[in-house]
Amino acid sequence: MIGTPSPDLAETREPMTFDRVAIVQGALDDYLAGGSAGAEPLAPNQPIRPGSGLTARTAIGLFEDQVLSREIDVAARELKKTNRSFYTISSAGHEANVTLGAQLRITDPAFLHYRSGALMMARARQLPGTTPAFDALLGIVASRDDPIAQGRHKVWGSRPLWVPPQTSTIASHLPKAMGLAFSLARARRLGVDHELPADAIVACTFGDASANHATALSAINTARYAVRIGLPMPILFVCEDNGTGISVATPEGWISATFSGLEHLEYVRADGEIDGVWDAVTDAIRHVRSARRPAFLHLPTIRLWGHAGSDAEQGYRSVSEIAANEAQDPLLRTARRLVESGAASTQTLRAIVSDTRERVMAAAEEATLRPRLETTEEVMAPLAPYHPARVAARADSPAADAARRHEVFGDTLPEDSPLPNARTLAGCLNAALADELARRPEVILFGEDVGRKGGVYNVTNGLQRRFGAGRVFDTLLDETSILGIAQGAGHIGLLPVPEIQYLAYVHNALDQIRGEAASLQFFSSGQFRNPMVVRLPGLAYQKGFGGHFHNDNSIGALRDIPGLVLAVPSRGDDAARMLRSALAMAAEDGRVIAFIEPIALYHEKDLHADGDGGWLTAYPPPPSHLLPGEVGVYEPDDAGSADLLIVSYANGLRLALQAQRRLRERHDLAARVIDLRWLNPLPFEAVRTHAEEIGHVLVVDECRRTGGGVADALIADLAEAGIGRRLGSVRAVDSFVPLGTSTSAVLVGPDQVLAGALAVAGRRSPA
Ligand SMILES: Cc1ncc(C[n+]2csc(CCOP(=O)(O)OP(=O)(O)O)c2C)c(N)n1
Ligand SMILES: [Mg+2]
Numbered sequence: 001m002i003g004t005p006s007p008d009l010a011e012t013r014e015p016m017t018f019d020r021v022a023i024v025q026g027a028l029d030d031y032l033a034g035g036s037a038g039a040e041p042l043a044p045n046q047p048i049r050p051g052s053g054l055t056a057r058t059a060i061g062l063f064e065d066q067v068l069s070r071e072i073d074v075a076a077r078e079l080k081k082t083n084r085s086f087y088t089i090s091s092a093g094h095e096a097n098v099t100l101g102a103q104l105r106i107t108d109p110a111f112l113h114y115r116s117g118a119l120m121m122a123r124a125r126q127l128p129g130t131t132p133a134f135d136a137l138l139g140i141v142a143s144r145d146d147p148i149a150q151g152r153h154k155v156w157g158s159r160p161l162w163v164p165p166q167t168s169t170i171a172s173h174l175p176k177a178m179g180l181a182f183s184l185a186r187a188r189r190l191g192v193d194h195e196l197p198a199d200a201i202v203a204c205t206f207g208d209a210s211a212n213h214a215t216a217l218s219a220i221n222t223a224r225y226a227v228r229i230g231l232p233m234p235i236l237f238v239c240e241d242n243g244t245g246i247s248v249a250t251p252e253g254w255i256s257a258t259f260s261g262l263e264h265l266e267y268v269r270a271d272g273e274i275d276g277v278w279d280a281v282t283d284a285i286r287h288v289r290s291a292r293r294p295a296f297l298h299l300p301t302i303r304l305w306g307h308a309g310s311d312a313e314q315g316y317r318s319v320s321e322i323a324a325n326e327a328q329d330p331l332l333r334t335a336r337r338l339v340e341s342g343a344a345s346t347q348t349l350r351a352i353v354s355d356t357r358e359r360v361m362a363a364a365e366e367a368t369l370r371p372r373l374e375t376t377e378e379v380m381a382p383l384a385p386y387h388p389a390r391v392a393a394r395a396d397s398p399a400a401d402a403a404r405r406h407e408v409f410g411d412t413l414p415e416d417s418p419l420p421n422a423r424t425l426a427g428c429l430n431a432a433l434a435d436e437l438a439r440r441p442e443v444i445l446f447g448e449d450v451g452r453k454g455g456v457y458n459v460t461n462g463l464q465r466r467f468g469a470g471r472v473f474d475t476l477l478d479e480t481s482i483l484g485i486a487q488g489a490g491h492i493g494l495l496p497v498p499e500i501q502y503l504a505y506v507h508n509a510l511d512q513i514r515g516e517a518a519s520l521q522f523f524s525s526g527q528f529r530n531p532m533v534v535r536l537p538g539l540a541y542q543k544g545f546g547g548h549f550h551n552d553n554s555i556g557a558l559r560d561i562p563g564l565v566l567a568v569p570s571r572g573d574d575a576a577r578m579l580r581s582a583l584a585m586a587a588e589d590g591r592v593i594a595f596i597e598p599i600a601l602y603h604e605k606d607l608h609a610d611g612d613g614g615w616l617t618a619y620p621p622p623p624s625h626l627l628p629g630e631v632g633v634y635e636p637d638d639a640g641s642a643d644l645l646i647v648s649y650a651n652g653l654r655l656a657l658q659a660q661r662r663l664r665e666r667h668d669l670a671a672r673v674i675d676l677r678w679l680n681p682l683p684f685e686a687v688r689t690h691a692e693e694i695g696h697v698l699v700v701d702e703c704r705r706t707g708g709g710v711a712d713a714l715i716a717d718l719a720e721a722g723i724g725r726r727l728g729s730v731r732a733v734d735s736f737v738p739l740g741t742s743t744s745a746v747l748v749g750p751d752q753v754l755a756g757a758l759a760v761a762g763r764r765s766p767a
């Protein structure tokens with residue numbers, strides 16, 4: 001059908017005036033140029049409509065904030081003409097959201113849509129001394145002086161106004177907003193200090209197209225589910241419904257049909273003139289605040305001037321549609337309402353408009369002169385803070401106290417336990433989690449089945465019984481919400497340890513880690529943080545169980561995340577020590593840590609032969625920890641110099657240690673084995689040091705060959721540094737993992753490790 005325009009498109013051939021900004025501005029000016037309609041002037045404290053909660057004085061303030069927001073949008077487009085601004089997605093047409101900014105408190109955390117500019121202006125009015133318009137302009141020109149993101153992104157955000165910055169990923173902020181609402185009362189009950197008052201609520205705003213997103217539906221569903229199981233969930237979901245997502249229209253009535261009448265979700269439509277919107281917003285906030293239950297505020301809006309400055313709206317809308325839309329300009333409507341009700345004269349409003357225009361254009365010019373981030377160090381400064389000495393001190397404190405013996409572990413401490421089960425990887429993790437829960441009142445542990453059942457693999461056995469369901473709890477089956485709860489909890493000082501039941505299923509919700517949790521410090525210049533240690537049982541080699549989804553052997557998607565710490569312990573004592581450091585890093589530096597627990601090793605006892613107990617370890621009581629970069633070193637039996645170095649982790653470490661013995665016994669080769677323990681950042685320095693000393697290096701990587709594991713990075717690093725005489729690797733093949741015994745066809749096995757070792761040792765040519 002190329003070349004045959006549809007009737008709709010044909011319509012767009014109408015003559016078009018492209019400067020729609022001037023047209024909309026002109027319409028407001030024309031209206032205000034007239035005299036007042038002769039309404040009786042209202043006193044400042046009088047409602048603008050009998051029975052409304054909106055007074056004349058407040059309404060004038062709302063208009064001011066609407067105009068302020070509008071002028072920022074105009075300035076962004078103006079500066080764009082000379083390439084001095086970098087962001088033109090505007091709030092124009094959405095300014096009815098100003099009513100939320102004035103009525104939510106600045107102690108009600110707000111997670112905002114990119115069109116919530118007027119809301120932000122009104123919110124800032126509650127804190128004298130703030131300069132929200134100038135701050136926004138600094139963001140638009142990407143200046144280092146932007147107080148929230150320092151130019152790393154244009155976001156709505158402010159620490160003093162409790163507005164954490166949000167990413168561009170639509171709907172991705174709803175789960176964390178829900179998670180914060182979930183956590184408010186819990187933190188208080190657990191005695192974790194946060195600055196928010198007991199009746200605080202959480203608000204999040206989003207668009208109508210975004211309301212269809214799985215991530216939005218996930219958060220809304222979990223909010224309702226929480227009510228169903230009797231938990232407080234004080235969250236206000238605000239849908240700023242402009243009827244379109246870029247160029248795709250939302251079906252008429254879709255939002256109300258989808259979100260009204262749902263159990264455990266109060267639906268409020270905030271429609272009509274500014275006073276009607278105001279009153280509906282009052283009701284919605286009151287409901288959430290007093291009932292501690294969620295509400296869905298449906299805020300119909302329009303969108304002016306296309307999706308962004310670059311969006312040629314006339315390509316998908318006719319000029320008459322555009323003009324009809326512009327006639328609904330909320331500024332014009334507010335002005336008319338104020339004038340017709342007697343709340344303000346046209347002269348007053350005209351003065352507000354002209355004064356605001358002048359101020360904002362001057363501020364915009366000033367913003368363009370402000371400095372930008374320049375160096376790599378400046379840009380990256382808040383991405384991944386790390387203070388090893390402080391982390392180490394935190395890992396060791398508070399000291400395990402006397403209560404450990406009786407209250408936490410009963411009469412037998414795990415380090416004294418005669419039971420071998422206490423010294424498997426699972427046993428050590430269980431004890432380490434208990435120690436952390438006991439030492440750190442802010443730790444909460446949650447996920448699918450971690451509570452009553454104690455985890456699919458018994459790792460969290462008994463923890464709910466000992467520490468209560470306030471701290472160790474089951475969640476619903478939704479990884480997005482689990483990670484949303486973790487983020488929200490982290491925002492107010494809890495130290496969340498969410499579990500994703502299998503590594504394969506983190507992909508189901510990966511953006512919550514990748515786009516959201518891991519980026520918060522970066523986009524807030526370190527002012528907001530969501531520390532967490534995400535437990536991820538994973539990797540392959542479960543004997544005869546599960547197929548791919550329970551044996552996923554790729555960590556590529558995690559290693560790719562800037563700033564994410566990836567811990568992969570292989571044995572119980574290491575796991576306990578690493579868990580302490582992981583929690584300390586989260587607490588001290590606000591870091592997000594993925595903690596992969598190799599499932600196949602959870603209950604493994606032996607190393608070389610049945611019954612040898614070679615994979616059991618003593619439980620190291622605190623204080624004792626392992627930091628990133630501290631690798632495990634396993635020397636060959638006799639202390640002589642090693643012929644080759646084998647570098648590995650997790651199940652691969654076990655294979656490497658088995659190979660170490662075979663190399664000695666059958667080939668008279670001495671191999672030193674190192675356990676990387678931390679796969680992001682990789683301990684390059686330690687590997688280089690050992691490699692330089694020994695020369696021949698084999699990397700045993702149980703993860704997938706291409707990008708799934710760490711062999712690429714390690715070998716490349718050694719090669720680039722010119723270290724090592726013969727370098728080799730064994731890796732799993734690029735396949736999904738099959739069911740049953742066929743797994744050996746795709747995973748790294750003992751014979752391959754041996755062959756690889758012989759090859760780098762020069763005993764055999766590489767296969
Ligand atoms: C997850 C995701 N997919 C796609 C996009 C690209 N995108 C940005 S805004 C947008 C439309 C959003 O529409 P709506 O939620 O109605 O908000 P509006 O812009 O209309 O206020 C799209 C598709 C995105 N930012 N995030
Ligand atoms: Mg929309």
